[in-house]
Amino acid sequence: MQDFEQHLKAYSEEVKNTRCPYSDAELDREIRSVIWNITPNENTKTPSRHRLWPAAAAIAAAIIIPAAILTKGGTPGEIATIDIDGEHVYFACNSGCTPEGTLQNFKSIIQ
Amino acid sequence: MELDERTFKELIHRHRDMIWSICKSYRLSEAWTTEDAFHEVLCDLWRGFGSFDKRSSERTWIFRVATNTMVSLTRKTSNQPTIQATEYQEPWYNGENYHDLVDMINATAEPDRTIIKAHVQGFSYAEIAKITGLTIGAVSMRLTRVLRKIRKQYNQK
Numbered sequence: 001m002q003d004f005e006q007h008l009k010a011y012s013e014e015v016k017n018t019r020c021p022y023s024d025a026e027l028d029r030e031i032r033s034v035i036w037n038i039t040p041n042e043n044t045k046t047p048s049r050h051r052l053w054p055a056a057a058a059i060a061a062a063i064i065i066p067a068a069i070l071t072k073g074g075t076p077g078e079i080a081t082i083d084i085d086g087e088h089v090y091f092a093c094n095s096g097c098t099p100e101g102t103l104q105n106f107k108s109i110i111q
Numbered sequence: 112m113e114l115d116e117r118t119f120k121e122l123i124h125r126h127r128d129m130i131w132s133i134c135k136s137y138r139l140s141e142a143w144t145t146e147d148a149f150h151e152v153l154c155d156l157w158r159g160f161g162s163f164d165k166r167s168s169e170r171t172w173i174f175r176v177a178t179n180t181m182v183s184l185t186r187k188t189s190n191q192p193t194i195q196a197t198e199y200q201e202p203w204y205n206g207e208n209y210h211d212l213v214d215m216i217n218a219t220a221e222p223d224r225t226i227i228k229a230h231v232q233g234f235s236y237a238e239i240a241k242i243t244g245l246t247i248g249a250v251s252m253r254l255t256r257v258l259r260k261i262r263k264q265y266n267q268k
Binding site for chain 2: 019020033
């Protein structure tokens with residue numbers, strides 16, 4: 001019984017003391033990407049942003065993806081923007097895709 | 112930058128820790144990181160920002176929107192593999208019984224899960240009532256009941 005109370009209290013303390021790991025600049029960038037892509041009160045599907053690749057692939061992706069999109073000559077499926085932060089490659093999807101759906105769309109572009 | 116955008120930015124900066132904490136406290140599929148969830152919550156907050164009428168406090172409004180987003184994401188990804196609390200390497204989860212408690216809270220049905228999460232965030236019964244749309248009496252009764260239930264499960268482990 002005592003354990004439960006202690007753990008519940010510890011959980012509450014941890015929740016209240018959790019800190020967002022983003023720096024001010026990183027948070028600003030997140031907010032900016034949201035503001036640029038969505039009109040307030042817009043009643044559309046949720047844009048989603050998924051981290052799919054580790055850093056090692058970042059440079060290759062930066063070259064391959066734009067080239068592949070150009071080669072295909074069309075819209076890049078559901079993928080709206082690509083963002084590389086030095087650690088990961090992010091794909092933003094404007095149609096409420098699941099992470100798996102976004103990856104599938106990405107694969108269809110580069111194939 | 113327009114006034115609204117600046118206000119929104121300031122609002123997010125003020126409440127970033129709570130938003131992050133809410134995102135982190137839900138179990139999503141392996142494909143989702145806390146960063147992804149955080150971004151989804153920001154999208155929903157910005158989308159609803161124009162209709163925030165300030166009848167409730169901004170903290171209450173943010174909690175409500177963030178929780179709704181997370182509940183919806185949890186539902187959408189419920190058929191995908193989920194990261195268990197025991198697989199987390201975060202300082203939150205530092206003991207077997209503690210894992211059990213966090214998992215039990217996450218396994219609780221709505222609206223009780225939201226009530227517990229708001230309670231541990233430090234919201235008052237009146238604020239939780241605004242968040243959930245229940246009466247203060249109902250919040251109090253549900254919280255007592257659900258904590259009793261979890262305590263019983265916990266002690267049976």
